[in-house]
Amino acid sequence: MLSKKQARAFFLGGTVVTFLIFIGLTIFSFSKAQDQTNHGKITEAVVRGKDLWEKNNCMGCHSILGEGAYYAPELTQVLDRKGAGYVKAALMSKTPWAPNGRKMVAYGFTEEEANDLISFFDWIDDIDLNGFETVVSPLAKDKK
């Protein structure tokens, strides 16, 4: 029968081994050869767009890369689906954008801010998502 000492060894040993493998896989995933995100194409505008995305908690309603709140549309591939003009109009609207009755906060972004967010979405659209990109936005796939 298992002793308490053996049980503790199982806990400590298992934890250390799996955590080391986890760190190893993390390093491997972020090695240059494994990049699926076009990391080099992250321009200053993309970073400013990401900053706006976070500062306004867009993820609190929308989702991106499948992560968010599922209250408003997924924004991965939104540019392919709706076009930059439509997205820009929603971002710059001074009244709540509500094409289907569900209201968006009226952020009233400036044109420069809206362009930064569009750069951010544009960079997101080119990420290799292991097949999710065709599922998350089937309408966009049809348009291609």
Added chain:
Amino acid sequence: MKYKSQKVAYWFFALSMLLLVLQITYGFIMGFARVGLDGLHDFIPFNTARAVHTNLLVVWLLSGFMGAAYYIIPEESQRELVSVKLAYVQLISLALVGVTAIVGYHFNIWEGRKFLEIPRPLDYLVVANVLLFLGLIIMTLIKGKKKTTTSIVLTMGLLFAALLYLPGMLPFDSQVTDSFFRWWVVHLWVEGVWELIMGGILSFLLIKLTGVDREVIEKWLYVIVGLTFLSGVLGTGHHYYYIGVNKIWLIVGGIFSALEPLAFLAMALFAVKMYRKGEKKHPNKLALYWTLGSAIVSFVGAGLLGFAHTLPQTNLYTHGTLVTAMHGHLAFWGAYAMIVLAIISYALPNLTGRKLYETTRGQAAFWLSNIGMLGMTIAFGVAGVVQVYLERKLKMDFMAVQDEISIHFWVLIIGATCFTTGIILFIVDFIKHGKPNDEALEVQNN
């Protein structure tokens, strides 16, 4: 209670209950918004309600865990807390940081990263607060007469939870890297170190409530937390399938997260077996209900419902849908909310000397909250599955699908009303116990 300083736990539990009520209130705001009743949109838009709802969840659970530690550690290490005054300072600062963050969310002051919305300057205060808490707990443990496995596992859980907060504070330019390390915090908390905390509290409660030998319970505690880490650490990979990192996570995450239910199954079997094995018939049946309930519901919510969408082939369709909300609600409720309510149910009569064990109100609180949460889980589940089918298979537009599934949010609101009634009854019971007092020191503890 055995030590005067354990009284501080009561105030952490009271803060927990207050924040739980607020969390539920914001949940209702979101539920009504989803059926089109969004009259509060100008003051509390959905993203504010959502950030408040999830952050309050984290803070009330943390406050509950801290209360549990302030109750359990003195008793396990057989000495008073090293400083009661500093424990109260920690309580007040925790409440202040929490309230400041939540008020800020109403004024667009946040980081906008799911679950970790607290703005950076407040992050540092959270770290300072948690360091103070850990200092008090660890010093008490070191100076104590005994260092039991239960207290060590509980303290390790709290220490690792604090350490794992740090990767969430690293700034990244890439959304993918940001997301990757955000899961180091969120996943490794809830499917890792928080389970150590849950295991520690569960072990303490089973020792007290069943009378089974400590050595037996603590041995199995090691096995369970061992299984948790063995599956949970690499199980983090299930968050990495489709966010823009290497395909290797499909294999690693798929295999190890499929093993995650084993830890929860072991926990449920362990709790039920210890209950059956125990010869002690503890009069506090309510605490026993919540304890066994937590072990069983966490297996269903975290284990089974997690498994339901964890395989890469399934997750390809369910990722980013309401199916996640289905799993999230029952998992958090079973694993963490119920264990906090269990330790409160056990500790309150001992802290106050009022043994209100057998009230119908207490029983009703247990059943109504559980039935209500199950109803909410089913509503989210049906809405999620329909969303997956219409949106990702039939390629319908997001908002058209939302219209189709809005009926399920009425079911959600009905379930939430039942759940809330249960929670209100629990809080009425909490208040009826009165304040902690020194006379309770003389009352026989069971």
